[in-house]
Amino acid sequence: MVQPLPTREERAVPGLHPRRFWSLRPRSDRQSGDAIVSNFLLHWFPAKTYKPSMDWSYSFWLGTVSAALFLLLVLSGGPLLFLYVPSVERAYGSVKDIEFAVTFGSWIRSVHRVAAHLMVVAVFLHLVRVFLTGAYKNGVGQGQRRVWNWTIGVAMLLVTLLLSFTGYLLPWDQLAYWAVTVGTNIASSIPFVGPTVRELLIGGRTIDQPTLIRFYVLHVLLLPGALGALFVYHMWRVRKDGGLARADSVAIVSERLRTVPVRSKTYTLLGVARGTAPTVRTATLEAPDLTVNSVPDLTRRISIVALGTVAIISLAAVYVRSPLEEAANALVTPNPAKAPWYFLWLQEIVTDTTVHLGSFTINGAFLGGVLLPGLLVGLLTAWPWLDRSPMTAAGTWLPRSRRAQNAVFLAIAALVILLTLLGTFCRGPYWHFYWPWQPWPEIPTRL
Amino acid sequence: MAGNPHQVVTMEQRMNSPYPKRDRPVLAVIGIVLVAGAVLFTVNDREHEWRYYQYTFKRVVAERLGGDKARTVPTGLQQIWVPALGRADRCISCHQAVTWTGFETADEPFRTHQSEPLRNHPIEKFGCTSCHGGQGWAVDAEPAHGPVEHWEEPLLGRELGTAYSLVDNKAALMQMNCNVCHRYDRETQGADMINLAKRLVHEKGCRACHVINSRGGTIGPDLTYVGDKAPEQYEYGRLSGQKTAFAWHVAHLKDPRALVTDTVMPNFHLTTKEAQSLALLVLSWRKAPVPAAMVAGTPHTDPQTAEERLAEEAMKTGPGAWFVRTGCFVCHSIAVLGVKSPAQIGPDLSSAVEDVQSRFGRTIDDFLAAPTGTMAVVLSRQIVLTPAEKAVAVEKLREAFAEYQKQRAAGTIAGAGNH
Numbered sequence: 126m127v128q129p130l131p132t133r134e135e136r137a138v139p140g141l142h143p144r145r146f147w148s149l150r151p152r153s154d155r156q157s158g159d160a161i162v163s164n165f166l167l168h169w170f171p172a173k174t175y176k177p178s179m180d181w182s183y184s185f186w187l188g189t190v191s192a193a194l195f196l197l198l199v200l201s202g203g204p205l206l207f208l209y210v211p212s213v214e215r216a217y218g219s220v221k222d223i224e225f226a227v228t229f230g231s232w233i234r235s236v237h238r239v240a241a242h243l244m245v246v247a248v249f250l251h252l253v254r255v256f257l258t259g260a261y262k263n264g265v266g267q268g269q270r271r272v273w274n275w276t277i278g279v280a281m282l283l284v285t286l287l288l289s290f291t292g293y294l295l296p297w298d299q300l301a302y303w304a305v306t307v308g309t310n311i312a313s314s315i316p317f318v319g320p321t322v323r324e325l326l327i328g329g330r331t332i333d334q335p336t337l338i339r340f341y342v343l344h345v346l347l348l349p350g351a352l353g354a355l356f357v358y359h360m361w362r363v364r365k366d367g368g369l370a371r372a373d374s375v376a377i378v379s380e381r382l383r384t385v386p387v388r389s390k391t392y393t394l395l396g397v398a399r400g401t402a403p404t405v406r407t408a409t410l411e412a413p414d415l416t417v418n419s420v421p422d423l424t425r426r427i428s429i430v431a432l433g434t435v436a437i438i439s440l441a442a443v444y445v446r447s448p449l450e451e452a453a454n455a456l457v458t459p460n461p462a463k464a465p466w467y468f469l470w471l472q473e474i475v476t477d478t479t480v481h482l483g484s485f486t487i488n489g490a491f492l493g494g495v496l497l498p499g500l501l502v503g504l505l506t507a508w509p510w511l512d513r514s515p516m517t518a519a520g521t522w523l524p525r526s527r528r529a530q531n532a533v534f535l536a537i538a539a540l541v542i543l544l545t546l547l548g549t550f551c552r553g554p555y556w557h558f559y560w561p562w563q564p565w566p567e568i569p570t571r572l
Numbered sequence: 573m574a575g576n577p578h579q580v581v582t583m584e585q586r587m588n589s590p591y592p593k594r595d596r597p598v599l600a601v602i603g604i605v606l607v608a609g610a611v612l613f614t615v616n617d618r619e620h621e622w623r624y625y626q627y628t629f630k631r632v633v634a635e636r637l638g639g640d641k642a643r644t645v646p647t648g649l650q651q652i653w654v655p656a657l658g659r660a661d662r663c664i665s666c667h668q669a670v671t672w673t674g675f676e677t678a679d680e681p682f683r684t685h686q687s688e689p690l691r692n693h694p695i696e697k698f699g700c701t702s703c704h705g706g707q708g709w710a711v712d713a714e715p716a717h718g719p720v721e722h723w724e725e726p727l728l729g730r731e732l733g734t735a736y737s738l739v740d741n742k743a744a745l746m747q748m749n750c751n752v753c754h755r756y757d758r759e760t761q762g763a764d765m766i767n768l769a770k771r772l773v774h775e776k777g778c779r780a781c782h783v784i785n786s787r788g789g790t791i792g793p794d795l796t797y798v799g800d801k802a803p804e805q806y807e808y809g810r811l812s813g814q815k816t817a818f819a820w821h822v823a824h825l826k827d828p829r830a831l832v833t834d835t836v837m838p839n840f841h842l843t844t845k846e847a848q849s850l851a852l853l854v855l856s857w858r859k860a861p862v863p864a865a866m867v868a869g870t871p872h873t874d875p876q877t878a879e880e881r882l883a884e885e886a887m888k889t890g891p892g893a894w895f896v897r898t899g900c901f902v903c904h905s906i907a908v909l910g911v912k913s914p915a916q917i918g919p920d921l922s923s924a925v926e927d928v929q930s931r932f933g934r935t936i937d938d939f940l941a942a943p944t945g946t947m948a949v950v951l952s953r954q955i956v957l958t959p960a961e962k963a964v965a966v967e968k969l970r971e972a973f974a975e976y977q978k979q980r981a982a983g984t985i986a987g988a989g990n991h
């Protein structure tokens with residue numbers, strides 16, 4: 126076979142495909158191989174994906190949704206970086222300008238806000254899914270460290286919450302100011318070091334310019350950087366661990382089925398297609414009727430999820446306007462002053478565990494704001510080591526062998542959700558109980 | 573794919589993928605939703621009332637004043653940026669006729685602003701919202717005019733005044749903002765209700781119990797910045813109707829005990845108009861973020877003490893008055909005549925007659941007629957004296973010297989006045 130000389134364009138950069146926006150029309154085996162080696166997606170995703178891993182109803186693609194939301198947040202945060210001024214005097218005004226005067230400003234801000242809230246939800250649900258399917262358990266693969274990836278995941282949830290919380294302060298309105306006041310006051314209830322921790326967090330004793338610049342730098346630089354790094358590692362580990370836990374469970378099942386071994390491995394990339402190279406016969410990991418090519422079947426589905434997420438946020442941001450309350454005022458506390466919604470279950474616990482005995486008050490901030498969430502996060506991180514269920518329990522929804530621990534987990538999750546809903550929708554002035562349809566007492570205005 | 577027909581293709585076949593058939597339509601639908609979403613948010617972002625008003629105003633100008641004039645009407649979002657007040661007022665995006673003449677009787681938003689208030693309050697220096705209230709950032713009618721949630725500075729116009737049933741002048745709420753700068757004035761032109769309220773403060777003796785502008789009694793609360801008190805901090809339990817700080821003040825002024833049962837504030841039996849005027853006044857007492865130079869009636873000098881003022885007066889009218897008038901005293905004291913120089917650069921002139929003789933070897937007459945050195949410069953440029961005036965100067969200096977000799981003889985001066 127006479128091969129045409131490669132053009133200059135094709136010789137350009139070794140390891141990088143000469144045409145960045147290529148569609149594959151290889152003229153030789155060498156070119157076909159290069160196309161695969163230089164394909165970024167194929168380094169992220171395996172060449173072949175188990176069909177059961179592709180199911181909508183197994184993973185609900187919540188990790189992909191979270192990643193898409195993170196990407197969207199970075200993209201929508203970009204223009205906001207150019208418009209927002211992190212100064213006590215001008216922050217509020219610059220957000221007003223984004224709302225009213227900047228082209229697409231109001232929409233971009235809403236995209237950022239809606240995506241941020243949904244990301245907290247998506248990451249939480251992703252964690253719930255992984256727990257309920259026991260997906261942190263190692264399967265049959267060599268060198269699997271799923272437990273470690275679970276720990277990374279818990280850390281990513283915490284970073285997501287911190288990202289959301291630091292972003293909360295930036296508009297410098299009453300909502301921001303008092304949510305951060307409530308949040309950081311909880312930190313000061315840690316015995317002995319509490320006040321110091323709070324001082325470190327907000328850069329002083331009152332929430333002011335030092336707090337704003339701290340939260341700003343955390344929000345736009347350190348935390349997104351940390352989350353990006355953790356995300357990359359998280360994805361790489363998923364690949365090293367052999368994909369979703371479900372792949373392992375399928376492999377175990379298919380081994381029992383004694384599938385006929387097929388040729389699936391080769392020492393030259395496309396040699397197997399030509400039948401010119403020795404092949405390895407394997408019955409397990411790449412069984413043809415159980416797998417599909419990742420490109421395009423997996424990548425198409427990822428596109429559906431990512432673009433679908435973008436589409437939904439884009440539409441939602443047109444209708445869900447982002448609130449901007451009065452400019453921050455240290456002298457006027459809104460009633461009720463609520464923490465961001467994802468911390469309201471904690472605020473609810475803090476309020477419920479604050480006991481008044483005559484003129485004495487035992488503050489529940491330490492129990493509800495530090496001890497309990499600390500305990501939960503610790504338990505969450507350590508759980509894979511406590512989990513003694515068999516390997517077959519991994520990768521299936523609510524298996525019999527994990528019934529008890531799933532029940533405990535669901536009970537705790539349900540309680541957290543219930544308290545969050547209670548704090549969000551049923552708490553009015555003075556933290557009194559109101560049904561969502563009950564009107565609150567009229568809030569007086571100046572004029 | 574397989575180039576050689578003799579070889580059996582042994583590569584596993586993956587034609588069984590069920591996904592393309594299912595997923596491609598889904599992806600297509602998402603693509604359509606994305607495009608639709610982009611159209612939707614673009615249209616949504618472009619849609620503003622000011623576009624319609626600018627188009628209409630241009631047409632109105634073209635009809636009335638011709639196409640050339642219409643072409644000078646600015647298009648796009650307009651704003652007045654007043655850095656000193658931190659205000660960006662975008663009102664003029666719709667209210668384009670504000671500084672035009674010929675639209676005095678037109679309907680809003682195309683009416684010319686009254687010329688009288690603008691004469692002393694140029695729009696570039698004051699913006700719109702510093703007087704009128706409203707949300708200058710906003711570019712749509714509702715958020716700009718209010719009342720809207722989370723914006724507590726609604727437009728102080730006729731509509732809101734009517735809602736409060738203001739007596740006589742429904743547009744009087746705006747006077748609150750007049751008084752932000754004019755709070756130290758006794759009378760402010762055009763602010764009739766504020767003026768009435770200020771008279772009442774004097775007549776009724778509010779300062780007997782309340783501190784107002786750091787003066788007054790301490791039986792009642794300090795009212796100097798009571799306008800800053802948050803609306804949530806009033807007790808509305810006994811107030812019927814609107815729960816606002818303004819309504820509270822009106823009701824409280826009319827009958828204090830009806831709102832606060834244990835108050836010691838007497839009922840002054842104020843009329844509704846008086847109560848409303850006073851409510852406007854007290855709500856205007858705020859720590860306003862306006863530059864000091866804009867606040868009327870505040871001294872822009874560093875005040876003198878009473879002694880300093882007396883000494884200055886004595887200098888101007890005493891025996892050394894002539895030296896003060898001509899400006900000699902800027903550099904020279906004449907201690908024996910009670911003139912003290914603020915700069916004291918030159919020697920004391922009390923003993924000039926003797927001093928000039930000893931320094932220059934010339935008489936004082938001679939020296940003044942043809943001065944040398946610094947005095948040559950001063951007397952030719954800064955203090956130009958006619959020969960007649962120079963004669964007066966010599967005469968005054970001789971008088972001073974006579975006084976000097978007298979005091980030296982009496983022993984009230986230690987040495988020569990040269991320092």
